[in-house]
Amino acid sequence: MPASGTTLPTEYFGEEEGNNLRLWIASLPPYYCQNNGLPGDDFSNDDVWVGVSMANTISSNVPVQFTTGVKFAYTTHGDIGANTPKITDPLAGGSIVGWTALNDPLSPYYQSGTADGNWGLQNNYNVGTNQYDFAFGPYELDKTTDGTPYPAADGDIIVVTTGSNVIGGALGDGGTPYSAQDQRMFNLIFYSTGSSNVGELVEKIPENNSPGILTALASYNETSRYNFVANSGGLFAFVAIPNDGNPSEFMWWPISWNGSGAMGGLSTSLLSRNDS
Numbered sequence: 622m623p624a625s626g627t628t629l630p631t632e633y634f635g636e637e638e639g640n641n642l643r644l645w646i647a648s649l650p651p652y653y654c655q656n657n658g659l660p661g662d663d664f665s666n667d668d669v670w671v672g673v674s675m676a677n678t679i680s681s682n683v684p685v686q687f688t689t690g691v692k693f694a695y696t697t698h699g700d701i702g703a704n705t706p707k708i709t710d711p712l713a714g715g716s717i718v719g720w721t722a723l724n725d726p727l728s729p730y731y732q733s734g735t736a737d738g739n740w741g742l743q744n745n746y747n748v749g750t751n752q753y754d755f756a757f758g759p760y761e762l763d764k765t766t767d768g769t770p771y772p773a774a775d776g777d778i779i780v781v782t783t784g785s786n787v788i789g790g791a792l793g794d795g796g797t798p799y800s801a802q803d804q805r806m807f808n809l810i811f812y813s814t815g816s817s818n819v820g821e822l823v824e825k826i827p828e829n830n831s832p833g834i835l836t837a838l839a840s841y842n843e844t845s846r847y848n849f850v851a852n853s854g855g856l857f858a859f860v861a862i863p864n865d866g867n868p869s870e871f872m873w874w875p876i877s878w879n880g881s882g883a884m885g886g887l888s889t890s891l892l893s894r895n896d897s
Contacts, residue, residue: 623775624816626841627888627896629874630704631866641699642706644859644873647758648806650790651690652799653748655896662749668721668894669728670694671708672897673857675850675877679843682715682879683878684894688849689783690807691857693875694759694854696740707890708878717879717890723759747805749790756789756806762859762873772861773870776816776841779873784808816861828880843880850877862888 634881635641638757649664654672655664664670670692695706706720721728732739739745743755760780765773772779789806796802814822819838838849841860849858857875864870879890 624774624841625860625862625863625874626880627878628865629746629872629888630701631864632699632701632704633727633872634677634864634867635699640824641697641701642872643696643698644693644762644875645696645759646691646693646761646762646809646857647746648788648809649690649755650748650804650806651688651816652801652803653687654690654692654850655688656801660847664692664748665730667895668708668710668718669723669730670895671720671875671891672895673850673875673877673890674894674897675847676709676879676892679847682709682717682892683849684877684892684897686894686897687897691781691783691809693762695720696724698860701890704889709890709892710897718835720888720891738772747807749793750801751793751804752790753790753804753806757809774816775861775868775871776819777814777861777871778816778819778822778838778876779811779859780822781815781859782810782812782897784810805825815859841876846876846878846880 633642641792653662653664655665657665672692674687677683677685707717708720710716710718723730725731730740730745732745746755784807787805788808790804792805793802812822838845859873860876861871862874875891875893877892878888879892
């Protein structure tokens with residue numbers, strides 16, 4: 622059994638530009654991750670950009686809500702068919718629904734005009750009434766090192782949290798922090814380590830010093846992952862999971878995957894939600 626406790630479908634891995642499926646990450650104003658904004662501003666309820674959450678109980682598909690201002694999406698360069706990643710939709714009673722790829726022509730962020738659309742450009746995305754462009758992202762998660770393949774081993778982990786520096790947007794006139802007028806996008810901080818040092822990394826992330834969190838990632842079972850997400854205040858975490866058909870290939874995967882839900886335990890089902 623892999624250290625992460627699961628494998629990913631072989632269709633996710635391919636030779637075209639590295640992987641058939643890729644994860645992308647971006648920084649957004651927290652308000653627009655959690656609340657309904659004006660048309661074009663609302664990232665809280667769609668099936669492309671997903672936030673971080675975990676179930677409110679291990680047996681439930683209804684996630685708790687945390688907001689960090691960090692979102693992630695995915696793209697695909699091939700036909701992954703029935704293995705399209707699934708996400709939990711709390712607005713549909715916790716049902717599991719298909720997750721739309723960022724570069725899907727049906728995606729609200731896809732723009733026609735090129736073979737893949739212009740979805741990869743920062744200035745395609747407007748946030749807030751002043752139409753600020755993305756200041757960070759979409760950033761390909763696998764591009765965390767230059768030249769060296771990473772992740773390198775099953776169970777490696779990367780944790781993403783927001784910093785205090787504003788990298789885009791502004792606090793509007795008369796606005797208060799985290800209101801609709803707060804269109805600040807904060808910098809992102811990445812922590813990563815190999816699978817043998819996960820416990821040590823978790824101890825040293827500032828937001829993770831609440832009681833009981835120090836051993837929350839003693840394993841990658843669902844209870845352990847739930848405790849990590851629920852007690853961390855909404856940190857993002859991704860774990861390296863191997864290719865089912867080639868255990869030497871790895872991909873970052875959201876640590877909030879559902880190990881016992883309606884998809885029969887498939888790791889392609891994410892216990893995540895958008896208003897988070």
